[in-house]
Amino acid sequence: MLLPQLKEREYRFKLALRIGLPIFGLILALISHTFITTYDTLEVSFYVESAMLLIVSIYFTFYIIYRGFNKNIIDRVTNTFSNEYLMEHLKKEIKNSKIYTLILFSVDNLYDINSMYTYKNGNKVLLEVAKWVGEYFESKGIDDFVIGHLKSGDFLLGFEGSDAKYKTMLEIMCIKMSDFKVDDIEVKISSAIVDTSYSKDLEYLLEHLFEMQKQKSTQIDLDPSELELLVIDSIKSKSFVMGFQDVFETKTDKIVIKECFVKLKSKEEKLLYPKSYMKVIQKYGLVVEYDLMVLSSIIKSIKKDETIAINVSPISLRNPIFLSSIKEMIGKKLEDKRVLFIISEQEYYSNISRFNHILNSLRELGFFIVLDRLGSLHTSFLYLRDLDIDMVRFDAFYTKDFNKHRYIVDGLNEMAHKKGLKTWIKMVQDKETKELVIKSDIDYIQGNFLASIK
Numbered sequence: 001m002l003l004p005q006l007k008e009r010e011y012r013f014k015l016a017l018r019i020g021l022p023i024f025g026l027i028l029a030l031i032s033h034t035f036i037t038t039y040d041t042l043e044v045s046f047y048v049e050s051a052m053l054l055i056v057s058i059y060f061t062f063y064i065i066y067r068g069f070n071k072n073i074i075d076r077v078t079n080t081f082s083n084e085y086l087m088e089h090l091k092k093e094i095k096n097s098k099i100y101t102l103i104l105f106s107v108d109n110l111y112d113i114n115s116m117y118t119y120k121n122g123n124k125v126l127l128e129v130a131k132w133v134g135e136y137f138e139s140k141g142i143d144d145f146v147i148g149h150l151k152s153g154d155f156l157l158g159f160e161g162s163d164a165k166y167k168t169m170l171e172i173m174c175i176k177m178s179d180f181k182v183d184d185i186e187v188k189i190s191s192a193i194v195d196t197s198y199s200k201d202l203e204y205l206l207e208h209l210f211e212m213q214k215q216k217s218t219q220i221d222l223d224p225s226e227l228e229l230l231v232i233d234s235i236k237s238k239s240f241v242m243g244f245q246d247v248f249e250t251k252t253d254k255i256v257i258k259e260c261f262v263k264l265k266s267k268e269e270k271l272l273y274p275k276s277y278m279k280v281i282q283k284y285g286l287v288v289e290y291d292l293m294v295l296s297s298i299i300k301s302i303k304k305d306e307t308i309a310i311n312v313s314p315i316s317l318r319n320p321i322f323l324s325s326i327k328e329m330i331g332k333k334l335e336d337k338r339v340l341f342i343i344s345e346q347e348y349y350s351n352i353s354r355f356n357h358i359l360n361s362l363r364e365l366g367f368f369i370v371l372d373r374l375g376s377l378h379t380s381f382l383y384l385r386d387l388d389i390d391m392v393r394f395d396a397f398y399t400k401d402f403n404k405h406r407y408i409v410d411g412l413n414e415m416a417h418k419k420g421l422k423t424w425i426k427m428v429q430d431k432e433t434k435e436l437v438i439k440s441d442i443d444y445i446q447g448n449f450l451a452s453i454k
Contacts, residue, residue, distance in 0.1 A: 003143075003144060003145060003146060003147070007073060007081075011073055023057050023060070027053060027054060027057055072084070072085070073085045075148070075149040077123045077126055077127060077149065078126050078127050078130040078149045078155070079127065079130065079131070080130050080134075080147045080148050080149050080155065081146065081147065081148030081149070082148065082149065083148065083149060083150055083151060085148070086146070086148030086149070086150065086156060087202065089146060089148075089158075090102070090146060090148075090156070090158050090202055091202055093146065093158055093160075094196055094200060094202060094205075095200075097160055097196070099161060099162050099195055099196050099197060100158060100159070100160060100161075100195060100196045101158070101159045101160075101161060101162060101163045101165070101166055101193065101194070101195040101196075102156060102157070102158055102159075102193070102194055102195070102205055102206075102209060103156070103157040103158075103159070103166065103170060103191060103192070103193045104150075104154065104155070104156055104157075104191060104192045104193075104206075104209040104210065104213060105133065105154075105155050105157070105189060105190070105191040106153050106154045106155070106189065106190050106191070106213065107125060107126060107129055107153030107187055107188070107189065108153065108188040108189065108190050109186070109187065109188040110122055110125070110126070110152060110153035113125055113185055113187075117185055121182075121183070121185060124182060124183070125182045125185060125187055126149070126153065128182045129155075129180070129182075129187060129189070130147065130149070130155060132177070132180070133147070133155070133157070133173065134147055136173055136176075137157070137169070140169055142159065144160075145157060145158060145159050146158035146159075150206075156206075161195075162195050162197065163193045163194060163195040166193060167193060170191055170193055173191075174189060174190075174191055177189045190213050191213065192209045192210075192212035192213040193209075194208055194209055194212070199400065201400065201429070203429045203430060203449075204400065204429060207429065207448060227272075227276065227277075227280065228280050228283075228284070230264075230266045230272065231264060231272060231277045231280040231281065231286075232280070232284060232286070233266075233267070234264040234265060234266060234272065234277075235264070235281070235286055235289060235290055235293065238293050239264065239265045239266070239267075240262055240263060240264045240265055240293070240294070240297075241262075241263050241265055241271065242260050242261065242262055242294075242297065242298075243260075243261045243263075243453040243454060244258040244259065244260055244261070244308075244453065244454055245258065245259050245261065245446060245451055245452065245453045245454070246258055246446075246450070246451040247259055247309070247424065247426075247444050247445070247446040248444065248445050248446070248450055248451075249443065249444060249445075250437060250438050250441075250442055250443060250444060250445045251438065255451075256307060256444060257307045257308070257309050257340065257424075257444065258306070258307065258308050258309070259308075259309045259310075259342075259446065260294070260298060260308055260309065260310045260311075261453055262274065262294055262310075264277050287313045287315050287316055288313075288315070288316045288319050288321060288322050291312050291313055291316040291322065292316070292322060292325050292326075294310060295310065295312070295326070295329070295339075296329055298310055298339060299329050299330060299334075299339070302337050302339070303337075304336045304337065305336055305337070306337060306338070307337075307338040307339075307340065308338070308339055308340070309339075309340035309341075309342055309370060310339070310340070310341065310342065311342045311343075311372070312341040312342065312343060313343075314343050314344075314345045314349065314355075317341065317343065317355075317358055317359070317362070318349070318354070318355065318358060323358065323361065323362070326362070326365065326367075327365065330365060330366070333364075333365055333366045334365065334366030334367070335366075337366070338366070338368060339366070339367050339368070340367070340368045340369070340370050340390075340391070341362065341367055341368070341369050341370065342370045342372045342393065343369065343370065343371060343372060344371070344372040344373045344377060344379075344380065345377070345379050345383070346377060346379065347379065348378075348379045348382050348383075352386045352387070355387065356386075356387060356388045359387065359388050359389070360388055363388075363390075368390040368391065369387070369388075369389040369390050369391070370389070370390065370391040370392070370393055370424065371383055371384060371387065371389045371391070371392045371393070372392075372393045372395075373393070373395045374392045374393060374394050374395060374412055374416075375394055375395045375397070375398060375408065375409070375412055376395035376397055377395075380392075380395075384415070384416070384419070389421060390421065390422065391421055391422040391423070391424055391444075392412075392416045392421055392422075392423055392424065393423075393424040393425070393426060394409055394412065394413075394423070394424070394425045394426075394442075396426055396427040398425075399425060399426065399427045399428055399429075399433065399447075400427075402428075402433045402436050402437065403432075403433075403436060406436060406440060409425070409440060409442070410440050413440060413441065413442055417441075422443045422444065423442045423443045423444070424442070424443065424444040424445075424446065425437055425442050425444070425445055425446070426446040426447060427446070427447050427448075428445055428446065428447035428449055428450065429447055429448060429449045430449055431449070433449075434449070434450070
């Protein structure tokens with residue numbers, strides 16, 4: 001029997017004791033006392049009323065127990081922990097454990113199964129998958145582990161210890177399930193694993209798991225030479241896709257900016273993420289070409305009164321070809337539209353007067369400059385001091401534990417405001433952090449808690 005089923009039995013039993021024993025105890029005490037003290041004078045009606053009282057109390061007790069299960073521990077489809085209980089339980093486990101491992105596994109083709117074989121068979125697939133996975137880990141001698149239905153075809157498992165202990169097991173499990181079927185229904189499984197050395201925040205861990213899983217399903221696993229050829233080919237053919245995430249004005253919750261995220265697309269329709277292709281672009285001197293490709297698409301698609309933010313390399317901004325190409329793209333000036341260039345740089349550019357001249361030329365064309373990763377890169381402090389910019393964005397490091405680092409952010413925020421700059425914070429993942437950001441008087445806020453990338 002899996003841990004969720006044991007926990008539900010335990011929960012039901014404890015609830016019955018907490019509700020039933022006091023009621024039965026009081027009634028029995030009352031009847032016994034009355035019976036002992038007034039035995040000679042008791043009438044038949046007393047026995048009838050006592051019996052009725054016991055019956056009503058039994059009915060009342062069971063009714064309260066039934067109502068008490070509005071919070072379900074067990075997901076009725078999969079016989080694993082429900083989402084609500086799963087989240088509560090994992091937060092306690094993570095808090096009380098030195099290191100804790102989470103595994104995400106998903107039925108990727110659940111939508112197709114529901115469409116082709118009906119919803120009933122889709123539920124059966126979820127049940128059989130959860131049962132198989134549970135039995136697999138039990139067969140490895142792991143009994144006391146958490147397994148719950150997160151949403152749709154996604155399940156979450158929790159284990160004591162680091163992920164190194166479970167990675168091999170997970171890999172073997174995925175190999176064994178590569179041809180998994182339920183009544184001739186083919187089931188496609190994907191997975192990801194992480195432990196609390198990455199973060200102690202459950203929301204961050206979940207976000208990281210889904211991102212890892214997404215990259216596994218769309219990323220191309222190639223050797224460096226093949227990857228380089230694909231990146232070069234994608235840029236030459238201008239094959240890429242863009243996603244956008246809303247950025248909100250902190251005090252009004254109004255959407256003020258849309259940040260653009262770019263993935264290159266191979267001929268096989270697989271996606272290449274920036275972490276894998278940026279080094280290739282820099283290695284082969286394709287930075288300017290890449291930035292112009294993205295900017296050109298943005299300018300063609302941007303709507304009236306819309307504000308789009310894109311990451312642009314400072315190397316591109318300082319390249320004369322980039323500036324002249326922008327002028328050709330937009331003509332004289334952007335009209336009724338706003339484009340923000342988000343910049344960050346590891347090494348300080350010493351010819352700061354030339355850099356400022358370029359930035360002011362871009363501003364005259366209607367562009368605005370955002371300094372990214374403030375508070376992390378050493379150059380961010382120097383550029384805050386020396387560059388003519390319009391806005392700053394704090395490094396995501398401070399968002400992970402905003403309450404702990406708030407005094408640092410408040411200081412940076414005050415410096416930026418005194419320079420007449422707007423401030424922006426990203427990766428806000430919960431309501432509590434949002435409320436703290438509002439109190440800190442940061443101008444703009446962004447994160448999956450507020451809006452996902454579309």
